[in-house]
Amino acid sequence: MQKLLTLIMTVVIIYYLVQIRTHEDLPDNKTPAKTDEASNELTGNFLERTLSSVLINVLKTEDGRIFFENILKPMNKPLNHNKQSFKVNNTDFINSMFQIKTFGEGEVGPASCGHVVTINYQISDMQGALIDEQTKTYPLGSRPIIAGLDAIVVGMMVGQSRSAVIPPKYGYKDSPNKKASIDPDQPYKINVVLKEILPHNFVRSDEVKVFDDEIAYQQPLMCGDKVVFDAKITKLTNSTVLYDSNEQGKKINMTIGDVYNPLIFSFALHGKIPSGVRTIIAKGRTFKALGSNINKITLKSAMEPEEYFMLELMNFQE
Numbered sequence: 001m002q003k004l005l006t007l008i009m010t011v012v013i014i015y016y017l018v019q020i021r022t023h024e025d026l027p028d029n030k031t032p033a034k035t036d037e038a039s040n041e042l043t044g045n046f047l048e049r050t051l052s053s054v055l056i057n058v059l060k061t062e063d064g065r066i067f068f069e070n071i072l073k074p075m076n077k078p079l080n081h082n083k084q085s086f087k088v089n090n091t092d093f094i095n096s097m098f099q100i101k102t103f104g105e106g107e108v109g110p111a112s113c114g115h116v117v118t119i120n121y122q123i124s125d126m127q128g129a130l131i132d133e134q135t136k137t138y139p140l141g142s143r144p145i146i147a148g149l150d151a152i153v154v155g156m157m158v159g160q161s162r163s164a165v166i167p168p169k170y171g172y173k174d175s176p177n178k179k180a181s182i183d184p185d186q187p188y189k190i191n192v193v194l195k196e197i198l199p200h201n202f203v204r205s206d207e208v209k210v211f212d213d214e215i216a217y218q219q220p221l222m223c224g225d226k227v228v229f230d231a232k233i234t235k236l237t238n239s240t241v242l243y244d245s246n247e248q249g250k251k252i253n254m255t256i257g258d259v260y261n262p263l264i265f266s267f268a269l270h271g272k273i274p275s276g277v278r279t280i281i282a283k284g285r286t287f288k289a290l291g292s293n294i295n296k297i298t299l300k301s302a303m304e305p306e307e308y309f310m311l312e313l314m315n316f317q318e
Contacts, residue, residue, distance in 0.1 A: 023050040090122065093220055094151055096166040096269050106157025110204070111197050113141045113223040113257035113266035114290045114296040117153055121145070124189050131172075131188065135195070139256015141223040141266070146172055149190065150223035150257075154270055156194040163191050203286050210268065214276035219273050221256060228253045228317035229274075231265070233287070233299065234310045242299045252297075257293030264311055274316040281310055
């Protein structure tokens with residue numbers, strides 16, 4: 001059903017782009033006339049009316065609008081040019097959901113799920129009334145403040161600040177203090193400054209390549225979410241499979257941000273739609289866990305820090 005919905009929505013987009021281009025190419029005196037009655041009804045053949053209805057219903061929802069904003073953005077070139085493949089940019093998806101705006105450059109980072117960060121933050125309601133303000137140190141993924149905050153901090157550099165709007169789904173469940181009045185159905189404004197990141201083991205976007213083999217109409221995974229999946233690690237120089245959870249018959253069950261799993265796992269899972277296969281090309285040093293030199297993924301051989309490996313995440317369990 002998920003793949004069928006994805007196919008329908010993709011066809012809708014292509015169809016309407018073609019229609020728009022066709023109307024733009026018509027001479028001025030041949031532009032189809034519009035009437036008030038026609039503008040309020042779906043026209044065309046059965047397929048056109050069906051696709052139009054699906055598109056309208058999807059766009060009525062917040063998730064649907066975010067989904068279309070994301071898939072209409074430019075996508076990466078295929079990993080294999082003989083097979084269609086693309087990336088759903090997790091940064092753009094999260095930015096759309098939380099309306100994130102970033103200020104400043106920063107030199108240390110970026111922060112990933114699992115990093116211990118020190119932040120200064122202010123949370124207020126949509127009218128500007130302050131709800132909570134403090135400086136706090138905690139690991140990204142533990143969600144000690146508000147569920148959506150961790151997702152906003154991911155990707156920040158030390159010294160940068162961000163403003164965002166946290167939707168109700170990722171907002172407060174209980175009041176942070178006796179003075180604040182919390183409405184669980186309302187969004188919140190937040191401003192955050194990143195003061196420090198530990199340890200200094202980072203995954204930089206210019207050093208990794210991420211590819212997805214399908215898109216889906218679902219909410220993305222984020223720091224602190226629990227996820228069950230299969231993973232496969234392959235050494236690129238000789239195609240040696242170092243780890244395959246599916247072959248071992250034991251799925252990985254982790255919280256995104258778990259410091260005893262490889263850092264690259266949390267990096268790749270944050271923002272991932274839990275369907276299809278995500279393929280990541282990254283250096284061996286990113287497979288080190290943040291909390292220990294020994295992680296929960298036992299490999300057949302050591303992973304050279306500067307050599308490239310391929311990680312495949314798949315078979316996500318609902």
